Amino acid sequence: MAVPFCIGKVIDIIYSPSEQEKMKEKLTTFCQIMVGVFIVGAVANFGRVYLMSVSGNRIINRLRQTLFSSIMRQEMGFFDKTKTGELVNRLSADTTLVGQSVTQNISDGLRAVAQATGGVGMMMYVSPKLTGIALLIVPPVSIMARYYGRFLRAITKDVQDSLANTTQIAEEKISNIRTVRAFGHETTEEDRYNTGIKHVLDLTYKEALMRAMFFGSVGLAGNCVVLSVFYYGGTMMTESQISVGDLSAFLLYAAYIGVSLGGMTSFYSEMMKGLGASTRLWELTDRTLLYQYMVDIIQVVIITGRYHPGGIPGGGGYPGGGLIPTSPVIGNIEFNDVRFIYPSRDDVVIFDKLSLLVPSGSITAVVGPSGSGKSTVGSLLLRYYDPSQGSVTLDGEDIKKIDPTWLRGQIGTVSQEPVLFSCSVRDNIAYGSQDPTTVTDEEIYEAAKKANAYHFINSFPDKFNTLVGERGQTLSGGQRQRVAIARAILKNPKILILDEATSALDAESEYLVHEALERLMVGRTVITIAHRLSTIKSADQIAVIDHGHVSEIGSYSQLMDIPDGLFRKLVERQTITVDVNGS
Numbered sequence: 001m002a003v004p005f006c007i008g009k010v011i012d013i014i015y016s017p018s019e020q021e022k023m024k025e026k027l028t029t030f031c032q033i034m035v036g037v038f039i040v041g042a043v044a045n046f047g048r049v050y051l052m053s054v055s056g057n058r059i060i061n062r063l064r065q066t067l068f069s070s071i072m073r074q075e076m077g078f079f080d081k082t083k084t085g086e087l088v089n090r091l092s093a094d095t096t097l098v099g100q101s102v103t104q105n106i107s108d109g110l111r112a113v114a115q116a117t118g119g120v121g122m123m124m125y126v127s128p129k130l131t132g133i134a135l136l137i138v139p140p141v142s143i144m145a146r147y148y149g150r151f152l153r154a155i156t157k158d159v160q161d162s163l164a165n166t167t168q169i170a171e172e173k174i175s176n177i178r179t180v181r182a183f184g185h186e187t188t189e190e191d192r193y194n195t196g197i198k199h200v201l202d203l204t205y206k207e208a209l210m211r212a213m214f215f216g217s218v219g220l221a222g223n224c225v226v227l228s229v230f231y232y233g234g235t236m237m238t239e240s241q242i243s244v245g246d247l248s249a250f251l252l253y254a255a256y257i258g259v260s261l262g263g264m265t266s267f268y269s270e271m272m273k274g275l276g277a278s279t280r281l282w283e284l285t286d287r288t289l290l291y292q293y294m295v296d297i298i299q300v301v302i303i304t305g306r307y308h309p310g311g312i313p314g315g316g317g318y319p320g321g322g323l324i325p326t327s328p329v330i331g332n333i334e335f336n337d338v339r340f341i342y343p344s345r346d347d348v349v350i351f352d353k354l355s356l357l358v359p360s361g362s363i364t365a366v367v368g369p370s371g372s373g374k375s376t377v378g379s380l381l382l383r384y385y386d387p388s389q390g391s392v393t394l395d396g397e398d399i400k401k402i403d404p405t406w407l408r409g410q411i412g413t414v415s416q417e418p419v420l421f422s423c424s425v426r427d428n429i430a431y432g433s434q435d436p437t438t439v440t441d442e443e444i445y446e447a448a449k450k451a452n453a454y455h456f457i458n459s460f461p462d463k464f465n466t467l468v469g470e471r472g473q474t475l476s477g478g479q480r481q482r483v484a485i486a487r488a489i490l491k492n493p494k495i496l497i498l499d500e501a502t503s504a505l506d507a508e509s510e511y512l513v514h515e516a517l518e519r520l521m522v523g524r525t526v527i528t529i530a531h532r533l534s535t536i537k538s539a540d541q542i543a544v545i546d547h548g549h550v551s552e553i554g555s556y557s558q559l560m561d562i563p564d565g566l567f568r569k570l571v572e573r574q575t576i577t578v579d580v581n582g583s
């Protein structure tokens with residue numbers, strides 16, 4: 001801010017009637033001062049750019065961490081409603097936009113504000129009268145900025161929402177490219193994506209129009225002010241109210257302010273964009289951090305009568321907190337008059353007064369028509385969801401009171417379509433352990449052997465280091481199942497939930513999977529959602545779920561003896577599959 005002042009002084013020195021030597025001396029002093037000012041300015045600029053970039057990037061980093069950890073802690077109902085692509089977009093695009101607002105923008109904006117404030121101060125010092133004229137720009141620009149800011153904030157929110165939508169389309173279709181291709185819908189999907197992107201483009205056209213109008217108007221207002229200053233300043237100089245040096249300095253300050261006004265305008269618009277984009281981010285982070293946290297804490301206090309500082313139960317999906325039973329798990333599970341409705345579909349009652357006792361160490365086969373709620377039994381036991389009425393108990397303790405992480409640590413699952421992560425076979429098996437980094441190779445091999453997976457893994461060129469591709473798609477269905485079984489074996493849980501694959505594996509694969517499962521089931525409490533007659537026959541009890549409750553329960557022969565029984569009908573209709581070997 002010293003530069004225009006110094007230049008003004010230099011001009012006055014040049015125009016002042018004094019001796020040449022004295023003038024030279026004064027000039028040298030001023031130039032020396034200016035060199036000093038430039039050096040200080042350069043160092044300050046370096047510090048500003050470097051520190052603001054570093055701190056800004058740290059803010060983005062922290063924002064991403066908070067958002068991801070918030071997503072990880074949401075309840076299952078949230079994931080039923082929210083799409084993956086949208087969340088990925090929030091994590092990448094929205095955080096970047098908010099990040100840009102705080103990095104580059106705050107730094108440039110603060111600089112512009114400081115420059116404008118300093119400039120006005122210096123102008124006041126040089127000529128209060130002319131400053132009064134220059135400041136006439138403030139009211140119209142403020143009014144415009146207010147409306148423009150509101151508009152920009154709203155439209156940025158819309159743009160980010162639309163972008164999240166299109167990312168969602170892309171993510172879903174890319175990750176399921178096989179299905180898209182099998183149905184020959186590549187062009188349909190392209191069109192759908194293009195429609196989404198076109199919507200984003202249309203919104204940005206609107207934004208561009210407003211932005212152009214705003215910038216144009218502010219520029220015009222600025223130029224009018226400069227013109228007025230020229231006019232009045234010129235008049236004042238002819239009347240000797242101001243020196244030529246002061247007028248030059250004043251005009252330079254006005255130019256400085258013009259530049260910083262431009263900076264402030266883009267600072268303001270980027271800030272509004274950042275605020276628009278951040279709306280959804282805060283919604284997501286606050287959802288857990290405040291609302292869910294409070295709800296869960298209150299829930300724990302009501303249920304357990306105690307306050308658990310880390311105590312956020314897992315009905316909300318939140319890991320950690322709740323009671324950790326000190327006695328070893330026996331494995332008695334009981335569903336008592338459970339009523340359950342999925343949060344994302346609140347008009348359909350899935351269970352009403354469902355009661356089921358699963359004794360420790362026994363195998364219970366859950367059967368029933370498709371959509372009757374067999375898999376939901378497992379979801380309730382894992383506390384992905386909580387019943388709205390009734391309770392699920394483990395060894396007599398309501399699982400709502402128990403620390404969900406601990407609870408899930410006692411339960412192993414092998415689902416119909418086991419999901420593997422896109423890492424090595426080894427890492428996928430090690431994922432079964434509470435701390436995958438401490439698992440030894442021997443433990444991995446042992447688990448793979450028990451799961452009948454050792455030989456096929458060793459036949460791969462990279463053996464246990466073979467990468468399985470996204471969701472394990474480079475493995476066959478039977479191989480995926482056996483890796484999932486190895487993972488469950490490594491976990492060594494007291495309780496097992498098996499969701500039998502409905503799609504038939506070939507005889508060899510079927511045999512190997514079946515044998516591995518039999519080995520896995522020994523000495524554990526097992527709930528198996530069974531589709532094959534052989535699994536059902538080997539169960540200690542069979543529970544038939546129909547119309548939201550257990551309609552029949554007993555052994556295979558007991559249920560087959562019920563003349564008009566549902567189980568008998570299911571077997572006769574061959575809804576339950578007879579295995580390849582005829583059992």
Ligand SMILES: Nc1ncnc2c1ncn2[C@@H]1O[C@H](COP(=O)(O)OP(=O)(O)OP(=O)(O)O)[C@@H](O)[C@H]1O
Nearest residue numbers: 080342344345350369370371372373374375376377
């Ligand atoms: N996350 C969810 N949100 C809303 N409704 C759901 C959800 N998951 C399942 N449902 C519904 O709940 C009902 C029971 O589903 P569930 O998967 O438990 O049935 P199932 O007996 O295991 O079916 P299948 O034998 O066909 O696998 C179905 O009507 C299903 O549409």
